[in-house]
Amino acid sequence: MPVETLRIDTLVIGAGQAGVAMSEHLSRQGVPHLVVERNRIAEAWRTARWDSLVANGPAWHDRFPGLEFEGLDPDAFAAKDQVADYFEAYARKFNAPIRTGVEVRKVERNVGRPGFTIETSEGLIEAIHVVVATGPFQRPVIPPIAPEMATVTQIHSAQYRNPQQLPEGAVLVVGAGSSGVQIADELQRAGKQVYLSVGAHDRPPRAYRNRDFCWWLGVLGEWDAEAVQPGKEHVTIAVSGARGGHTVDFRRLAQEGITLVGLTKSFNGSVVTFESNLAENIARGDENYLALLDAADAYIARNGLDLPLEPEARDLLPDPQCLTQPILELDLVAAGVTSVIWATGYSVDYSWLKVDALGANGKPRHQRGVSSEPGLYFVGLPWLSRRGSAFIWGVWHDARHIADHIVKQRIYLAYQDAAQRQASALDSDSYRSQTSLTGVR
Numbered sequence: 393m394p395v396e397t398l399r400i401d402t403l404v405i406g407a408g409q410a411g412v413a414m415s416e417h418l419s420r421q422g423v424p425h426l427v428v429e430r431n432r433i434a435e436a437w438r439t440a441r442w443d444s445l446v447a448n449g450p451a452w453h454d455r456f457p458g459l460e461f462e463g464l465d466p467d468a469f470a471a472k473d474q475v476a477d478y479f480e481a482y483a484r485k486f487n488a489p490i491r492t493g494v495e496v497r498k499v500e501r502n503v504g505r506p507g508f509t510i511e512t513s514e515g516l517i518e519a520i521h522v523v524v525a526t527g528p529f530q531r532p533v534i535p536p537i538a539p540e541m542a543t544v545t546q547i548h549s550a551q552y553r554n555p556q557q558l559p560e561g562a563v564l565v566v567g568a569g570s571s572g573v574q575i576a577d578e579l580q581r582a583g584k585q586v587y588l589s590v591g592a593h594d595r596p597p598r599a600y601r602n603r604d605f606c607w608w609l610g611v612l613g614e615w616d617a618e619a620v621q622p623g624k625e626h627v628t629i630a631v632s633g634a635r636g637g638h639t640v641d642f643r644r645l646a647q648e649g650i651t652l653v654g655l656t657k658s659f660n661g662s663v664v665t666f667e668s669n670l671a672e673n674i675a676r677g678d679e680n681y682l683a684l685l686d687a688a689d690a691y692i693a694r695n696g697l698d699l700p701l702e703p704e705a706r707d708l709l710p711d712p713q714c715l716t717q718p719i720l721e722l723d724l725v726a727a728g729v730t731s732v733i734w735a736t737g738y739s740v741d742y743s744w745l746k747v748d749a750l751g752a753n754g755k756p757r758h759q760r761g762v763s764s765e766p767g768l769y770f771v772g773l774p775w776l777s778r779r780g781s782a783f784i785w786g787v788w789h790d791a792r793h794i795a796d797h798i799v800k801q802r803i804y805l806a807y808q809d810a811a812q813r814q815a816s817a818l819d820s821d822s823y824r825s826q827t828s829l830t831g832v833r
Contacts, residue, residue, distance in 0.1 A: 400426045402798060403510060403519035405499075407433045407490050410525035410772025412479050413456065413788040415488040417795035423802065427525075428512060430495035433483055436529060437476040443554045444578060445472045446633045447784075448570055453606040454784045456482060467604070469633030499768075500746045506805070507767065508747070520805070521798050523769045524745070524756075528782060529738040538734065539659035544724060549575060549735040555582035561730030562586065564664070564722075566656045568593055569628030572735030573640050577632075580650050587722065587729065590642060590670055591655045593630045595677035596684050598639040601692065601699040605631065608688050615780035628737075630677065639681075642674055646712035653719050662725045670718045671711075678708065740773075761794050767801070769794045 404414045407429030418425045432438070447454045452466035454475075459482050461470055470478065483490055491514075498511040499522055507520040532548035545559055549571045555578060562585035565576040576588045596605040609615050630640040646652050654670035685705060692699055722729070742750055749765035751757050757764040760777040771791050773781065780786030 397516050397518070398426070399518045400424060401519065401802070402426075402521040402523065403428065403508075403517055404523045404525050405496050405510075406525035406527065406772070407483070407488075407492065408436060408525065408527055408772070409434065409479060409784050410527055410787045410791065411490075411523075412483050412488060413791035414523050414525050414771055414794065415483070415490065416456075416458070416486055416788075417792045418798070419486050419488070421795050421799050423795065423798060425489065426517070427488060427490040428494040428496060428517075429490060429492045430513075432492055433490060434476040434479040436527070437472045437479075440529070440550055441472045442549070442552050442575065442578075444634065445574070446470060447472075447475055448631050448633050449606045449783065450604050450633070450637070453604070453610075456784065456788045458482070459485060469637055496744060498744050498746055501748075501765065521767050521769065521801070523771060523794060523798075524742070525771050526740075527772045528740060528774055530741045531739045532734075533737050533739050534734045535736055537656065537658050538732075539661070539664075541662060541724070543662075544729065545731045547731075547733055549733055550738075552733055555579050555584060558584070558731045562728045563731045563733060564724065564729050565589065565733045565735055567591065567628075567735030567737070568630055568642070569735065569737075570631055570640075572733075573630050573645070574632050574634050575733060575735060576650055577634070577645065580645075580648060585728070586650045587653055587719075587727075588642075588645065588650050589653050589656045589666065590673050592627050592673055593677050594627055594680045595630045595640055595642075597681060597705060598631065598637045600685055600688050600705055601702050603688075603699065604637075605684065608684060608691075609779075612687055612691060615778065615783075615786065617779045618777065620775060620779075641709065642677070643709040643712060643715070646714055647709060651719070652712070652714045653722070663721055663723050665721050666719065668718065668720060671715055674715060682706065761790055762797055769797070 402418060402423055402425035404411050404425060404427040407427050411427050411429065415425065415427050446469040450467050451461045451464045451470050455461060455478065461474065461478055464470060464474065495513040496510060497513065500509050502509055507518055508522050510517040510519060510522065532550040534548055538546060552575055563579050564587045565572050566589045568588055568590040572588065576586050580586045598605060600608065632638060632640055642652055652670060654666040654668060654673065657665045657667050740755060742754060747765045747768060749756055749763045749768050756770045758770050761770045763769055770776065771794050772787050775781055776790050777793065778786065781790050
């Protein structure tokens with residue numbers, strides 16, 4: 393059904409995890425709304441991830457409160473298609489008003505009247521409130537240092553699907569967050585020679601003393617941290633749910649055949665130069681890992697919990713040669729590298745938002761998702777209100793806050809409308825009275 397000159401109280405843009413969560417809370421509050429999505433519900437989980445991807449958190453944790461994963465062990469890690477199916481099932485659970493195949497092209501503030509006009513591929517929509525739920529993974533970022541080499545295939549991790557997609561030869565994976573580590577591991581297990589460029593990272597244990605790290609970060613209050621620690625603004629988390637879940641150990645990856653290198657610095661023709669910070673990055677990751685073990689031990693002692701000891705968790709493998717004698721330069725041609733995978737993250741793209749809501753860096757200006765542009769909201773972004781904001785369960789809680797804010801605004805607007813109607817009625821009564829008196833005369 394085409395969307396033409398539709399008027400709605402609240403428009404939600406995007407039907408991924410953020411849009412579905414937003415719709416649930418708006419439905420609970422009785423707010424008339426519509427969710428528009430240019431593709432399918434949770435499309436990114438289906439077609440913008442590699443084939444073997446699973447959630448990085450266990451099924452009991454990475455979900456919304458109102459629905460469990462059907463047929464999945466709570467401690468298992470849902471495959472990407474299971475996650476997409478989950479969000480579709482969740483939307484059906486409360487009959488979410490979602491229209492797919494509708495692309496938003498422009499959002500503008502109305503002049504001289506409330507709300508926004510939204511230009512879509514199916515016509516115009518007018519809304520008093522707009523919630524941007526397009527998420528943080530909008531535009532894959534490949535840094536400008538990427539070389540122009542016809543002999544080397546270069547793709548972003550968003551384009552990677554499986555090892556068979558790549559040509560014969562070795563692979564350089566740039567970026568050692570969750571995506572880079574898992575892709576490098578998969579390629580090495582498929583028989584590829586892999587070089588993994590490692591930057592700053594956090595490296596939590598997958599599990600410790602019979603509890604998943606998601607549980608530990610929860611009881612230790614880390615997920616609810618409201619401010620980024622200095623120097624941690626761009627630090628990635630190296631964690632994996634692949635093959636039933638395991639702790640990411642860079643020394644073990646090297647032991648299994650992956651060559652670790654430092655942060656990728658520059659290219660000169662076919663020669664790539666790496667920073668000399670590999671040992672430092674690994675050491676800081678170890679510090680993060682051991683700090684969580686210390687915090688977990690202290691929590692167990694403080695609360696008298698009966699959880700099994702795990703002293704072997706503190707044992708570190710010997711440093712591999714690539715760590716003690718790091719490679720600072722690599723000639724891709726001489727090393728037989730035929731592919732580079734850039735696991736270097738994403739940026740946001742709000743070029744279609746023609747409102748006063750973005751800073752000079754193109755990122756939203758907001759407080760807990762409430763934009764500097766009245767009536768406009770954001771949900772699903774990292775650190776929207778806390779560390780857990782970009783995770784499935786964190787999005788759900790942030791969406792509830794946004795829905796509450798919209799409800800409050802609706803109360804104020806309803807009062808204003810009532811006051812205006814009363815004033816109009818009084819003016820009309822006054823006019824009729826004056827007319828009547830004039831007639832008596």
